[in-house]
Amino acid sequence: MRLVVISDIHIGSGRLDDCDAELEGAIINFLEILAKDTLPVELVINGDFLDFVQAEPWQGTDLESQTSANIPLCFTEEQSLEKLNGIVAAHYRIFDALNVFLSSVAEHKLVILPGNHDVDFFWSEIRKKFVEVVSKGDGGVQQRLKFHLQKAYQPQNFPGVWIEHGHQYDECNKFEVHGEPRWSEEAKPVFIDNDGKPRLLECVGTRFLIKFLNHLDAEYPFVDNVKPFSKFVKMFLVSSLVPEFGLLKAAVALWAFISYFNKTAYESPVDILGGHMEQPNPVSLFAKRFSALSPQNTKDLTSRLKRDGFDFKGMPFSFYLRDDGRTECLLDHICRNPHILDAIREEDIGYLSKKSIGGYLTLSSSYLKDETEELKAAAKNLLATESISSVIMGHTHEPVDPVDDFNYVNTGSWTRNYRDTKDQRYVRSWDLLRKSAYEKFPFELSYAQHSRQGKLILYNTTYLRGH
Ligand SMILES: [Mn+2]
Known part of the structure; x- marks a missing residue:
């Protein structure tokens, strides 16, 4: 036999x-x-x-x-x-x-x-x-x-x-x-x-695929072919936090992933994320990422957010990027309604090079378990x-x-x-x-x-x- x-x-x-x-x-x-x-x-x-x-x-x-x-x-x-x-x-x-x-x-x-x-x-x-x-x-x-x-x-x-x-x-x-x-x-x-x-x-990985990755996969069929998952996060998902280096949609998926861990009864997220999320602070990276959007994209995103029920309380979009708490509030709303990001057009997706990503590499080292x-x-x-x-x-x-x-x-x-x-x-x-x-x-x-x-x-x- x-x-x-x-x-x-x-x-x-x-x-x-x-x-x-x-x-x-x-x-x-x-x-x-x-x-x-x-x-x-x-x-x-x-x-x-x-x-x-x-x-x-x-x-x-x-x-x-x-x-x-x-x-x-x-x-x-x-x-x-x-x-x-x-x-x-x-x-x-x-x-x-x-x-x-x-x-x-x-x-x-x-x-x-x-x-x-x-x-x-x-x-x-x-x-x-x-x-x-x-x-x-x-x-x-x-x-x-x-x-x-x-x-x-x-x-x-x-x-x-x-x-x-x-x-x-x-x-x-x-x-x-x-x-x-x-x-x-x-x-x-x-x-x-x-x-x-x-x-x-439903394990976390499946939830992540159903909610976020499957939607990216239609345009980027290989998003789920960089394996194991930690390698994909290190190479691509984290890069999307850096303006012009990836899709905002992907960055939001990453956020959803992190906050999902924080909100479930699963093991402590620190176990998974290697405890390196504070340096640098990912929320401020998101704020930077949103700030770098073109004026047209900012306008389109703002009106879409309003239409989908996000209450700006009379303040401009930039107000929500000035403080971690407000940025988190914005991110949570987008995570619950990821289609909001369809309002923006992303064209310039830069290359990831060792030289130009400094901060990204710091964040990614020991980001997830191997x-x-x-x-x-x-x-x-x-x-x-x-x-x-x-x-x-x-x-x-x-x-x-x-x-x-x-x-x-x-x-x-x-x-x-x-x-x-x-x-x-x-x-x-x-x-x-x-x-x-x-x-x-x-x-x-x-x-x-x-x-x-x-x-x-x-x-x-x-x-x-x-x-
Ligand atoms: Mn498997």
Whole structure:
């Protein structure tokens, strides 16, 4: 038996779908190769196989709700099902390839673990529909397709192997309520909302995507492809605080993110932000950012704010930028009504260079936790347990190769991801996140295998467009 582990394929549908034709082809090709393997294969898809958060429908106020105790919730089972139907329609060839894989060798097996983008697998209707689509009614195939709704999967045939998506070690994407994990059959990430409807628990990362990033993604399709999240915040989101270096919309999204942490019952924001938010004060950076708007933009924004119910109390816009308390009040209003920013036109998006951003770099250093390191630390702890000898995770989208004394791999992602190259080190702009920057986002197909000697191997091939 051969153990093959992949993760983070993010198959979606519609405008925000990361899985383009080239990627789809690569996935099908991979499954066809596995199908032909004469040795029985246990294929484990370790989370974020499908992307429900970005699959259509992703707009609409009905996608979010909360419990009577203000715990944020997102999709109902019905909404998840609508999303799944869209994904299947857009990528039926991948589901066919899974069927071919399972039906070509009678011992081939598929195990699916949910990740933070497909927590929807906790719904029974989603699992039922998935099995129906992949098995095409074949009972033998159905028996060899399993979902594992627990924190980690330890395959019976491979003692000592621990497989886990990894989001539970990521402050922004973990599923927890009042310190209790909600990621198992016994403690499902499902709660009843104010209207009595069962819905999925919404982690901070998902909330951020639904509220802000998904809207930017339409124009900048690669905003969610700079991973891990902390890297994106450091490179792009924080830059938007500096006039002419990014979108005001993005800056506001960043503010919403920070204040969201301050207002929830989650862990202290200081844990996530590294305690460096005071130097320099982000509110004053926002004030500076707003002050730098052109007179026309200021005028348009002011009238839009008035129209949307912001009470200027007879004072000019600039009055609200002179004092931190007032600026915060303005920001909170915009966060609740982000469409207000449609009133302004932003054209000049400068390059980020080491020289010209001084203050930005100060703010960004140790801004967020480094997810890749967080997961490595968790793997180290697991490996210290006697019964665990190999750890496989995903989630961060940054592949990690095993080293001699550390039998841990991260399978990265099959989506296009930004790679830092030497010549690009200090010159980047928001333009990089537009569709035209395609070639800067190669993809890497990585999969982990477990050798007979108990060592993990990570195979990867980088694909560049046209290569
Ligand atoms: Mn993930």
